[in-house]
Amino acid sequence: MVDCVICRIVAGGIPARLVHQDDRAIAFHDINPQAPFHVLVVPRVHIPRLADLDDEALGGHLLGVVRKVAADAGYEENFRIVVNNGDLAGQAVGHLHLHVLAGRRFTWPPG
Ligand code: 5GP
Ligand code: ZN
Numbered sequence: 001m002v003d004c005v006i007c008r009i010v011a012g013g014i015p016a017r018l019v020h021q022d023d024r025a026i027a028f029h030d031i032n033p034q035a036p037f038h039v040l041v042v043p044r045v046h047i048p049r050l051a052d053l054d055d056e057a058l059g060g061h062l063l064g065v066v067r068k069v070a071a072d073a074g075y076e077e078n079f080r081i082v083v084n085n086g087d088l089a090g091q092a093v094g095h096l097h098l099h100v101l102a103g104r105r106f107t108w109p110p111g
Contacts, residue, residue, distance in 0.1 A: 002046055006095035010044050019069050024061055027069045027100075035080075036103025037073050041065045047096040050085045066100050075102035082110070 008014040009028060016028035019039055030038040041062055047053050070079040079102040084091040 002094075004046055004095045005093055006040075006042050006097060007046050010042065019072065020065055022065075024058060025065050027065055030099070034099075035101040035106075037070075037075055037079075037101065039069050039073075039100045041069065041098040041100060043096055048094045049091060050083050050096055053096060062098055066098055070100055070102060073102065078102060080106050 005014065009016045010026055016031075018026060018028045020027035020041075023044075025041060025043055027039050027041045030040055043058055043062065053059055066079075066081055067076070070076055079100055082099040082101065083097075084099075
């Protein structure tokens with residue numbers, strides 16, 4: 001059993017501001033938001049990073065949840081998804097999560 005902050009949130013052991021939950025995924029507000037709207041979409045099962053995801057249906061489902069949480073908050077026209085995969089890419093939490101950011105202008109290239 002891995003000691004994982006996102007598994008703990010999924011299990012209800014750590015409180016989070018949930019915006020979506022279903023049988024395969026949940027979504028909740030990031031504790032350190034980088035935009036007015038910053039939600040993490042995560043699979044319920046422990047998958048360390050995107051490179052470990054081998055379930056195409058689950059990947060598609062996560063993208064659908066991204067669209068839903070953005071639309072539910074009124075941001076269906078302008079939002080950004082970020083998935084950090086690996087240390088060099090900035091991944092700090094080892095459970096796959098899709099950042100959904102909205103509510104301000106974003107620049108490119110990312111830092
Ligand atoms: P990463 O850098 O791994 O792509 O992103 C991890 C994200 O998880 C960060 O944005 C961080 O603020 C968020 N985070 C870390 N611990 C917690 C927590 O206990 N609760 C919530 N809601 N977010 C967390
Ligand atoms: Zn986990």
